[in-house]
Amino acid sequence: QVQLVESGGGLVQAxxxxxxxxxxxxxxxxxxxxxxxxxxxxxxxxxxxVCSWSGDRTNYVDSVxxxxxxxxxxxxxxxxxxxxxxxPEDTAVYYCAAARTASWRLPMRQYEYDYWGQGTQxxxxx
Numbered sequence: 001q002v003q004l005v006e007s008g009g010g011l012v013q014a015x016x017x018x019x020x021x022x023x024x025x026x027x028x029x030x031x032x033x034x035x036x037x038x039x040x041x042x043x044x045x046x047x048x049x050v051c052s053w054s055g056d057r058t059n060y061v062d063s064v065x066x067x068x069x070x071x072x073x074x075x076x077x078x079x080x081x082x083x084x085x086x087x088p089e090d091t092a093v094y095y096c097a098a099a100r101t102a103s104w105r106l107p108m109r110q111y112e113y114d115y116w117g118q119g120t121q122x123x124x125x126x
Contacts (some may be wrong), residue, residue, distance in 0.1 A: 002027035002098050002115040007027035009094060009120030012086055016124070020081040022096030022117055030054075033099040033107055034072055034079040036121075045095070045110060053103040064090075079087075086124045089117060093119040 008020040020036070033052055039045040049070040051058045058070050067086075072079040079096055097113035107113065
């Protein structure tokens with residue numbers, strides 16, 4: 001059983017930056033693809049970013065490409081989401097998730113993920 005705990009959310013002005021962290025415990029972290037999802041008020045949860053086991057392969061939803069960067073530090077069992085040039089529409093609860101999948105895969109659908117964190121709130125003011 002893998003436990004995931006997100007941190008780093010908060011209130012920031014438009015154009016600002018935040019770095020989210022997700023600490024994992026209870027499993028072999030380096031054998032999971034790690035993803036970030038978000039859910040805005042009144043909307044469905046959506047995919048944001050994913051990285052492969054080693055972190056050498058990544059993918060992003062179009063709306064965050066060039067602004068967000070996902071990375072991982074396997075020795076620290078932690079995945080990060082660096083968010084720059086934040087916009088009010090980035091306001092959401094952000095969740096990290098772990099997927100038991102092949103080393104090369106980049107899952108982007110919620111059902112592909114096996115473990116989820118509790119979420120951290122990100123609010124971007126205009």
